[in-house]
Amino acid sequence: xxxxxxxxxxxxxxxxxxxxxxxxxxxxxxxxxxxxxxxxxxxxxxxxxxxxxxxxxxxxxxxxxxxxxxxxxxxxxxxxxxxxxxxxxxxxxxxxxxxxxxxxxxxxxxxxxxxxxxxxxxxxxxxxxxxxxxxx
Amino acid sequence: xxxxxxxxxxxxxxxxxxxxxxxxxxxxxxxxxxxxxxxxxxxxxxxxxxxxxxxxxxxxxxxxxxxxxxxxxxxxxxxxxxxxxxxxxxxxxxxxxxxxxxx
Numbered sequence: 261x262x263x264x265x266x267x268x269x270x271x272x273x274x275x276x277x278x279x280x281x282x283x284x285x286x287x288x289x290x291x292x293x294x295x296x297x298x299x300x301x302x303x304x305x306x307x308x309x310x311x312x313x314x315x316x317x318x319x320x321x322x323x324x325x326x327x328x329x330x331x332x333x334x335x336x337x338x339x340x341x342x343x344x345x346x347x348x349x350x351x352x353x354x355x356x357x358x359x360x361x362x363x364x365x366x367x368x369x370x371x372x373x374x375x376x377x378x379x380x381x382x383x384x385x386x387x388x389x390x391x392x393x394x395x396x
Numbered sequence: 397x398x399x400x401x402x403x404x405x406x407x408x409x410x411x412x413x414x415x416x417x418x419x420x421x422x423x424x425x426x427x428x429x430x431x432x433x434x435x436x437x438x439x440x441x442x443x444x445x446x447x448x449x450x451x452x453x454x455x456x457x458x459x460x461x462x463x464x465x466x467x468x469x470x471x472x473x474x475x476x477x478x479x480x481x482x483x484x485x486x487x488x489x490x491x492x493x494x495x496x497x498x499x
Contacts, residue, residue, distance in 0.1 A: 301423060308460065313462045357456075357461075362410060372410050
């Protein structure tokens, strides 16, 4: 517990290290941020909004007025920008959890494989081919 | 005393539901995956289990982070798949999972 606090303090006070969560920096696992307690707190509003997209009526309301919908859930500037840009990596760093982000990307007919492709910096077809090759 | 006749497992990524909804089971990308299902159906047909205990991931449908049990046991007489956030079509009523009314 003490070491985790030290690492977190060191991480967030070092301007060249972008801390995402406790003991986790952007470069540790490229494209992946373990969803720990710190990230859960950070991303609460964002995940709450994405959870609302389980409902088709809410998805439609979001598309009618994105700014108003995001404001309703109290997204911070980082989260609002990531949503605006449909940027999966930025959404993850802003505390988004993939189970809820999948409901946001579903609005744009993007699936979890599209998320994976963004995380690995590949096209969807290249990502699917990589999965297939790994299974052989 | 109950007799365990077997266990079945499958990957449950949302892409699978999407593939089923769009009829892509015979698509070259999906065919090797869905080829695993018919033998399981044949086994179920042969074995005719009395009870199936289904364990699955909520996928952020019923529980949000503010109210998230490690596991929960469903007690409703019937269940149906959910929208999942991308308009997954609801299964026909005959395919809904039914719970036996008595213990």
